[in-house]
Amino acid sequence: MPEQVDVEELAVALRASVGLLARRLREMPAAGELTLSERSALSRLEGGGPVTSSALAKLERVSPQSMGATVRALEQRGLVERRADPDDGRRVLLSAxxxxxELVGQRRTQRAALLARALGSGFDRGELELLAAVVPLIERMAERI
Structure with a gap:
């Protein structure tokens, strides 16, 4: 009879291992040396399209004031632009x-190459297939948090 999985222990182990992987990827020198909050907001703008500063703050789970500072820093670097909302001229939309x-794309390419090198050295075919099978499960788990 199969042993039952302790979900609390699994949660602790997943948090630790996924956290370590995320930290290692974040520690990789960043093109343009953006802060973590700047990279996160910029990535969301790049992937999600135009949004108001308050909506971006909600998505990033930070205060509107904090997001304002982040957006100003990104604007000063020429990474974010403001435009009037075509549906409501009183609102301002932010976009990458x-x-x-280009900066976000370079960073993603660098991180993917780093992961590919790690996967290509020291993992056998069965382990790679197992990791490939787990990816959709991790995504589904993240969506439920």
Whole structure:
């Protein structure tokens, strides 16, 4: 009879291992040396399209004041632009610039290459297949948090 999985122990182990992986990827030198909050907001803008500063703050789970400071810093670097909302001229939408999209794309490519090198050295075919099978499960778990 199969042993039952202790979900509390599994949660602790997953948090530790996924946290370690995320930290290692974040520690990789960043092009343009953006802060973590700047990278996160910029990535969300790049992937999600135009949004108001208050909506971005909610998505990032930070205060509107904190997001305002982040957006100003990104604007000063030419990575974020403001435009009037075509549906409501009183609102301002933020969007990533071409320079931002290039920066985010470079960073993603660098991190993917780093992961590919790690996977290509020291994992056998069965382990790689197991990791590939787990990816959708991790995504589904993240969506439920």
């Amino acid at each position: 610039t071409d320079a931002a999209r």
